[in-house]
Amino acid sequence: MLRKTVKVLAWISGIFVLLIIGLIAYVRTVADIAPPVPESLTALDKEVVEIDTGLFKIDNNWFKKSESGLYELYVEGDPFERGVANGKLTRELVHYQEEVFTEQIHRLVPSDFYLGILKYFVGWFNRNLQENIIEEYQLEILGVSYAASTEFDDIAPPYQRILNYHAAHDIGHALQNMSLVGCTAFATWGDESEDSTLIIGRNFDFYVGDEFARDKIIAFYKPAEGHKFMMVTFGGMTGVLSGMNDQGLTVTINAAKSDVPTASATPVALVTREILQYASTIQEAYDIVAKRKMFVAESFLIGSARDGKAAIIEKTPDDIDLVEARDNYLLSTNHFLGNKLGVSQLNQLHVKTSASPYRYKRLGELVARNKKNSVTKTAAILRDQRGLGDKDIGLGNEKAINQLVAHHGIIFQPEKKLMWISTAPWQLGKFVCYDLEKAFAYKAESNEEIYEAALTIPADSFLLTQQYRDYLKFHKYRFPFNPKTGLQPDSIVKWNSNSYHAYMMAADYYYERKEWVKAIPFYEKGLTKEVATVQERYHMEKNLEDCKKKNK
Numbered sequence: 001m002l003r004k005t006v007k008v009l010a011w012i013s014g015i016f017v018l019l020i021i022g023l024i025a026y027v028r029t030v031a032d033i034a035p036p037v038p039e040s041l042t043a044l045d046k047e048v049v050e051i052d053t054g055l056f057k058i059d060n061n062w063f064k065k066s067e068s069g070l071y072e073l074y075v076e077g078d079p080f081e082r083g084v085a086n087g088k089l090t091r092e093l094v095h096y097q098e099e100v101f102t103e104q105i106h107r108l109v110p111s112d113f114y115l116g117i118l119k120y121f122v123g124w125f126n127r128n129l130q131e132n133i134i135e136e137y138q139l140e141i142l143g144v145s146y147a148a149s150t151e152f153d154d155i156a157p158p159y160q161r162i163l164n165y166h167a168a169h170d171i172g173h174a175l176q177n178m179s180l181v182g183c184t185a186f187a188t189w190g191d192e193s194e195d196s197t198l199i200i201g202r203n204f205d206f207y208v209g210d211e212f213a214r215d216k217i218i219a220f221y222k223p224a225e226g227h228k229f230m231m232v233t234f235g236g237m238t239g240v241l242s243g244m245n246d247q248g249l250t251v252t253i254n255a256a257k258s259d260v261p262t263a264s265a266t267p268v269a270l271v272t273r274e275i276l277q278y279a280s281t282i283q284e285a286y287d288i289v290a291k292r293k294m295f296v297a298e299s300f301l302i303g304s305a306r307d308g309k310a311a312i313i314e315k316t317p318d319d320i321d322l323v324e325a326r327d328n329y330l331l332s333t334n335h336f337l338g339n340k341l342g343v344s345q346l347n348q349l350h351v352k353t354s355a356s357p358y359r360y361k362r363l364g365e366l367v368a369r370n371k372k373n374s375v376t377k378t379a380a381i382l383r384d385q386r387g388l389g390d391k392d393i394g395l396g397n398e399k400a401i402n403q404l405v406a407h408h409g410i411i412f413q414p415e416k417k418l419m420w421i422s423t424a425p426w427q428l429g430k431f432v433c434y435d436l437e438k439a440f441a442y443k444a445e446s447n448e449e450i451y452e453a454a455l456t457i458p459a460d461s462f463l464l465t466q467q468y469r470d471y472l473k474f475h476k477y478r479f480p481f482n483p484k485t486g487l488q489p490d491s492i493v494k495w496n497s498n499s500y501h502a503y504m505m506a507a508d509y510y511y512e513r514k515e516w517v518k519a520i521p522f523y524e525k526g527l528t529k530e531v532a533t534v535q536e537r538y539h540m541e542k543n544l545e546d547c548k549k550k551n552k
Contacts, residue, residue, distance in 0.1 A: 033130050035145075035159045036138045043081040044146060048088050052447045056089055062444035063089035066451060068423050068432045071215060074444070076222035079136045083143020083238065086219075091147040093215050093235030098152060100211040101165070104481065129163060132266040132293055136225075137273065140238050141166065148236070166239045167267040170296045182334055182355065183254040184401050185301045186363055186381070187310035188373040190328035200303045200310060200412040201378035202252040203427055204232075204241055207405040207479075210425075216408055218421060220439055226277035228440055232408050232421055239269025240276050241407070246436060247280035248305025248414035254332050256297035256314070256341075257350035265295040265317065272300065280304075282311045289313050290320050297341075301332050305414040314341045329367060333360040353534040355398040362388050363401060375411055375420065379457045382409045382427050393530035394499025395471045396478060402427060404471065420457060431457035470495040477505060484509070489522065500529035504540055516547040523547065 046058050055064045061075045061082070073090060075082040087094060130138060141162050148158035155161055185202035193199050207213070215234060222228045231243030244250040251272050271292045279285040285302045300313040312323040314336045321338030323330070334356035336342045351357050366384060370377045384401045387393035396404045409427025411420040417436040423429035433455035442450050462468050474495040477487050489506035496502040503526030510519035523544035531537045 033160045033163065035142050036135055038080040038139055038142065040080075043084040043143065046084075046088075051444070055444060055447045057444055058085045058088060060444075061085035061089060064444075064447060066432070066449060068430070068451065070421065070423060070432065071217040072450065073217050073219045074222070074442070075219070076224075078224045079139035080143045082221070082223065083140035084146060085143075086140075086238070087144040087147030087236075090217065090235050093217065094144065094147045095149045095151075095235070096215060097212070097235035097237075098149060098161070098165075100209060100214075102152060102155070104209045104212065129167065129264045129267075132264065133163070133166075133270055134274070137238065137270055138163075144236055144238060162236055165236060166269055167264060170267055170294075182359075182398050182403060182405075183252075184359060184363060184382075185252050185254055185332045186330060186367060186378075187301065187303055188329045188367065189309050192328040192367075192373055194372045194374045197413055197415045198303055198305065198308065198310065199373055199375060199378055200250055200252070200301070200414070201382050201410070202242060202301070203382050203401065203403075203406045203409045204252070205403055205406050206241070207407070209481075213407045213426075214424070216421075218434065221277075222440065223277060227280065228436075229276040230419065230434065230436060230439065231273075231276065232410060237269070238273065239267060240272040241269060242410045243272070243276045244303075244412050244414060244417070244419055244436060245276045245280070246417070246440070248303075248417060249276070249280055249285065250303035250412045250414050251275050251285065252301045252410070254299040254301065254334055256299055256316075256334060256336050257346050257354070258295075258297040258316070259346065265293040268294060268296065268298050275300070275302070281306050282309075286313050286320075286322060289315050293317070297336070299332050299334075299336065301330065303412060303414050308415075312337065314338050316341060316344075329373075331360055331363050331367065333357070333363065335360070355532040358388070358399040359401060362386075362399070365389075366401070375413065376457060378411050379409070379420070379427075379431055382411075382422075383460050383462070385462075387530055391530065392498045394501065395467070395496050396475065396501065397499065397530060398532035399530060404475065418452075418455070420455070423459075425463075428460040428463055430459045433457075474499075474502060489518075493522070493525075498529060500526045500531045500536070500540075502526075503529065504536065507540070507543065511543050511547065514550075516551040520544065520547050520551070 049057050051057050056062065063073045065071050075085050142159050145158040145162040148162055152161060182205045183203060187198065187200045189198040190196055217233045218230060219233050220230045227245040227247055229243055229245035231240045242252045253268055253272055271289060271294065275285045275288050279288055282302050282304050289300060294315055295317055297316040301310060302313060303310040310330050312330060312332055314321040314323060319341060321340040323338045334354065335351050336347045341347060365388060366381045381401060385395060387399055393399055404426055406426045409422035411431065418433055420431040420433045422431050433452040435452055439450055474492060476482060477484055487509055489509050492506050493502045503522045507519045507522035507526060523540050526540055
């Protein structure tokens with residue numbers, strides 16, 4: 001009987017193993033993405049030449065590092081050749097960016113077993129990704145992928161990896177409750193601006209570690225088709241997060257609440273890229289967004305020199321909405337505002353539970369206080385760390401406009417073709433200004449600076465304070481994926497004494513060690529502070545109640 005049972009179990013185990021092998025083989029098959037075929041591969045034979053210290057060229061394409069700490073890149077031509085030039089010129093940054101990105105994934109998912117499952121899931125989920133990306137961008141991404149490291153070939157081939165990385169912002173939607181995506185943007189014009197011109201400011205608060213945000217590239221593109229444009233990017237990324245074209249059209253993106261997607265579509269960053277390259281008005285931008293299938297919800301804030309105003313295009317996998325201003329300003333955080341999508345059940349739930357509406361009110365408070373906006377006032381708003389009524393809500397609070405996580409802050413004056421981009425750290429370093437027309441006229445024959453030094457906005461004086469130095473100690477432990485080695489509860493709250501998050505971390509430290517008596521006062525104090533989300537308040541209330549029960 002025992003021998004028979006063993007045989008049956010062995011037979012069942014064998015069938016199970018075969019099913020797993022079959023499933024993996026199936027996923028590998030459906031997830032295998034065949035790269036597009038360029039008309040010519042001659043671009044691969046061209047070599048990078050260093051014509052001056054730190055100034056590199058391939059034909060007319062060039063790359064260098066500014067004294068500001070920002071990298072500057074110019075590429076032109078057909079899709080594949082500009083992708084190859086981009087990859088060759090920025091090879092070290094492509095390697096570094098992938099390295100820190102994968103390291104952060106390992107922090108989020110430390111188990112090799114679960115990482116293996118995740119790899120196959122992402123492969124299956126994105127099996128139709130290429131079908132939703134126009135051939136022009138497929139070819140450009142292919143060109144960049146020739147510069148990718150072979151170190152990560154166990155994850156997927158280079159082209160497939162770089163293609164999938166373009167959906168990183170979309171995947172970040174699922175991490176909104178970890179404060180990884182919480183952007184803020186606004187625009188003023190007419191009687192709301194000092195000189196009546198359109199001014200747009202935005203913080204791109206997509207956070208996957210300080211290392212990931214370290215090497216920002218200001219890229220200037222002159223494609224064979226479409227408009228010339230500039231964008232803020234990083235190694236290996238051809239999609240757009242923030243940018244402006246030579247028609248004076250700007251685009252920035254803010255994540256909105258999404259249902260859990262069931263399959264991939266066009267990554268938001270590539271829809272944004274298409275807008276910059278092919279649109280010159282709000283209507284043309286709307287038409288591009290309308291025809292693209294997306295798998296997450298997003299707000300596109302479009303500024304237009306031709307229209308003399310800004311508008312917000314709201315898009316979900318199923319619908320689209322256009323938000324136009326009643327007055328000469330627009331505000332955008334992370335919830336929908338339109339008559340159609342703004343009243344959806346999912347959006348209304350997000351309004352009730354997230355930090356977005358509070359941040360929206362604070363943004364409105366500051367814009368109203370400024371009366372007539374200017375570029376320097378816009379920078380001050382992007383750096384603001386306080387809550388409603390100037391309340392001290394602790395540093396790094398998701399309800400603040402400046403959450404001390406920004407990948408970059410950026411300011412546009414479309415009618416003047418001017419753009420200011422923040423330097424490290426976050427949006428606290430100096431904002432350096434680029435004149436789009438002068439930048440495209442630059443001839444890379446010497447290593448001179450191309451940003452407009454006279455228009456620089458100085459670094460925030462907050463960087464000189466003890467409060468900032470204390471925050472850096474707190475920041476080391478702030479996110480769930482940060483190692484908690486050496487965490488001292490009393491020090492955490494001392495470094496950021498008005499932050500609910502500091503008290504929550506201190507309380508959680510004791511809770512995990514079953515030191516209920518020590519956890520209770522930290523939870524109680526944390527609940528008296530400005531808590532960012534309903535979920536975090538519930539977490540503290542639940543754990544506090546549990547501590548009191550177990551302490552009886």
